Amino acid sequence: MDKQKLVVVGNGMAGIRAVEELLKLAPDLYDITVFGAEPHGNYNRILLSPVLAGEMTLADIVLNDLDWYKNNGITLHAGKKVTKIDRVKRLVIADDLAVPYDRLLLATGSTPFILPVPGKDLPGVIAYRDIADTEAMIAAATNHRHAVVIGAGLLGLEAANGLRLRGMDVTVVHLLDWIMERQLDQAGADMLQASLEAKGLKFLLGKQTEMLTAAPDGRNAGRVGAVRFKDGAEIPADLVVMAAGIRPNTALAESAGLYCNRGIVVTDTLQTYDPKIYAVGECAAHRGTAYGLVAPLFEQAKVCANHLAQHGIGRYQGSVTSTKLKVTGIDVFSAGNFTGGDGTEDIVLHDKNGGIYKRLVIEKDKLIGAVLYGDTADGGWYFQLLKEGRDIGAIRDHLMFGDAFANNHVGDVGHAGASQAAAMADTAEVCGCNGVCKGTIVKAIREHGLFTLEDVRKHTKASSSCGSCTGLVEQILASTVGGAYQAADRSTKPVCGCTDFNHNEVRHAVRSMKLLSMDAAFKALDWRTPDGCATCRPALNYYLISTWPHEAQDDPQSRFINERAHANIQKDGTYSVVPRMWGGLTTPDELRRIADVAEKYKVPTVKVTGGQRIDLLGIKKEDLPGVWQDLGMPSGHAYGKSIRTVKTCVGSEHCRFGTQRSMSMGVELEKMLFGMWSPHKVKLAVSGCPRNCAEAGIKDVGVIGVDSGWELYVAGNGGIKTEVAEFFCKVSTREEVLEYSAAFLQLYREEAWYLERTVHWVQRVGLESIKQRVVADAENRKALHQRLLYALQGTIDPWLERTQGVARHEFAPLPAPIDINGEHHVELA
C-alpha cells in the first residue's frame, strides 16, 4: 500500500528536529515533504549570533544540508512559502504547488515584533531573525557607522555585540530601567551592562521610540538616518535593528481556521484542534505558553514524533527554561523565578570588583530560581536542582559554592585534581538545549569509542546547539577517554555494567542471603557477565569478607594487584615495600635491617613517606618474599584498602607541651586495627595536645590529647580534596579512645560503599545519624567494637605467611618453556 503523506511547513529547528526524531522511530512510515520560506536547508538559528560576531561562518551552522534531505527521501521545497491550507481536500498550497497530506506538521516559528512607529519601513530598518537579516547587518557594518538596537533582551544584546565587533558605533535603546529584565534582576543586569559598556556599547534606558526619520539627501538619501524619542531626544542611525520581541507566527494557521491564542493552541500530544494537524516550536501555544528557546521545542519535537510514529506514548508537560547570553567573555545564566516574592528567601553573593554576582531564590528548602553572573559554571547543576525540585535543606549552607563543593561526587581518582566534569554526577545535565546528561555522553564515548568533540556532537547532540556547554563536554571527553577512574554519583547507579543493582542493594543482598563466595554472589544476583569485571569484583570481595568474617572466602584473584602481591606496583612493574612502624616508631635494629635489605637487593630508592615510615621502592616481584624475610617487620599495608598508618607526635612522653601519651596511644590503636580491610584506606593520627603536630585534623579518625582526656575527630581527608575532620566526641580514658574509634570504623566497614572514604560516607549518611549510633547508644557502640575485634581475631601478617610459602605462585615466575623435542628453549633477544 502507499505510504502516508506527511507535510511539514517550516524548515527550521523544531520542525526538522521532529522529522529527525520521527525517522529514528519509524523511518519508512511516511513520504515526507518539507516547505521552507528560507532558501536554505535547516541551520542552527541560535548560532546566527556568533556568525554576526565573526566567530563562525554560515557554513559552520548548517544542521541539515541538502544531501540529508535527499538521503532520507525527503522532498524539500526551499524558498517556497505556504500560503494556504485546504483542510477539506487536505492540501497544502504554495503558489503554483498543491501537495496532499495525511498528517500536517506546522513549525512556522515566530515573526519579530516591529514597533508600529513612523519610518519602520525605511530601508536600513530590519529585525534579527534569519540569515537574510544577519547578512544585511554584516553589509551595513561594512559601509555605515551608527547602529541602534531597539530592545535590550537576549537577542538585542547579541545583535549589538556583533555589530560592535564589526566596528559599528552601537547604541542599545530599552524601554525599561534595566536590561534583560526578563532574565535578570537589577543587580545582575547592572553588572552585565557595565561589562558591555566596557566592550564599547552605549545604552539608553527608559527611552520610548517615537519615530524613525529618513536621512537627508546625500549618500544615504532615503535610508533611515535617525531615531527620535518621545522626550524629543534624537540619535543618528544608519541601521536600526528591531529586537523588541517576537510573536508566534500563526497567520497561516489562523487563515486555515485553526484555533489560535497567543500561538497555535496544541494539546499535550502537540495536536491542534484538527487532530490531523500538529504544531511544534515557537508557533505553538501549549497550556497557554509559547516558548522562545530551543530546549522546550526539542522536547515538543520528541513527543510529536512519537505520535506521528503512532507509538502514542509520551506527553509534553511543559518546560522550565534557563537562558544563557552568548556574548563571548561574558557569562550570564538565569533560570526559574529569580525575582522571588512572599515566602521566598534569597542567598546572594555579590562581588562587584571580582565581577561575580549570584542570586539563589529558595522556597521551603527548594531552589526555585537562580541568576548567575560572571561565574556560570554551576548553572547546569542549579538548573537540575530546580527542575527536580530537590530538597536542598542538607546542602543549603554550601549551595552557593556550587556542586563540587556542596556534594562530594569526587570519586577516587588518584592524586590528579578533579576537573569540574569529573565532579559532576552522571545524572547532571550538561547540554541544556538538547537535554543531554553527563552519563549519556560518557556512555556514548565508551560505546562508540568517540574521541573528538564532533563525534560526541554527532552521537549525543550535546553542545551542538548554543554551544555554551562545549568546554564541559571537552572536559568529559578528556576524563573519559583518558581511561582514568571515573567519578560519578553512585547512589542510584549500578555497581557497574555487569549488574543493575547499586552498592546498597548488593551489600544488603550479601547480608540477607548470606552470600559467602564470589560465584554464589554472581548466581544469586544473576550478574550479566560470567565472572564480573575489574570494577565489581574487588567491591563484591570486600562486601563478602567484611559482612561474613571467618566465613566468606577471600578471593585474591578479585583483588587489585597491590592487595594480591601485598606491595605497591610501580610504573615500571617493580614493587614498593613499606614495612609497618607502629605509630611511626622504629629502632636501630629495624633501621639496620632496612639498610641491609636496601643494599642486598640493590633497592634504587629509599624514602621517608608522608605516613611516618620508610618506603623501599623498585623491588622485583620475585624478590618480595626474600625482602620481607630479611626485614622481619610486619606489612605496612601501604597498598591496601585497609588500615594504613597511625601517625603520632612525641606527646607527653617527651614534649614540654604534651598533655597525653600520644605515641603509645597511637601504637595501641594501630595494633588493634592491624589487618583491617575497609571500603577505602583508613588513616589515623594521635596528637598529644591541641598543637596537633600529627595532623589529626585531616585523618579518618583523629585523636587529640587534652588535659582532661581525648578529643575524637572523624572523616578528615588530606588527599584529593582536603577535608577537615569533624568533632565526634570527647572521652576521658584510653580504653574509650579504642572503643569509640573501633565502633566508628566498624560502622564505616559495614555501611560504606567500596571506594568511599570515611568523609564521603559521613557526608552521605550524615554525621548525626552516626553519632546517634556510636556516641549516644552505648550498647550499640560496644557491639560494633566487638564485631570489629571478632573480624580481626587471629589476623596473620600477610608478609610472614608469604615468606613461609603462601601464594608462592604469585611471586615465582615459571621456568623457561621447554621445547617438546626435549632440549631447553633459548632465544637470544
Next chain:
Amino acid sequence: MSNWHKVCRLEEIPPRGSRVVPHGAGSIAVFRAADDHVFALRDVCPHKGGPLSQGIVHGHRVTCPMHGWNVELDSGEACAPDHGCARRYETRVEDGEVFLAL
C-alpha cells in the same frame, strides 16, 4: 613456523589468574580464564607497557593494573574506546599440560 613448548601444568595457574613465563628479553603472560581456557600474550600493555599478567582476569579479558585498559585475551586487542594490540601466542592444553607456540 610455530614450535610448541611445554609451560606448566594447568593447576599451576590460578583460575582467573596468570603466570609469567620468561622469554628472551621480555616475558609472556599465560592466563587461565574461569572456564579453563588458556591464553598467552606478551606481558606488555598496548597503552603504556604495563604488565598485563598483574591485571584482573574476567571473562576472556584482562584489565591492566596501570590505567585500567581492558584487553581481549584471545586477540590481544584493546577494547573500545581504547586502541592497540598486545602480541598473542597460540596455546593448547593436553591432559593437564599447558603448551605455548613460540
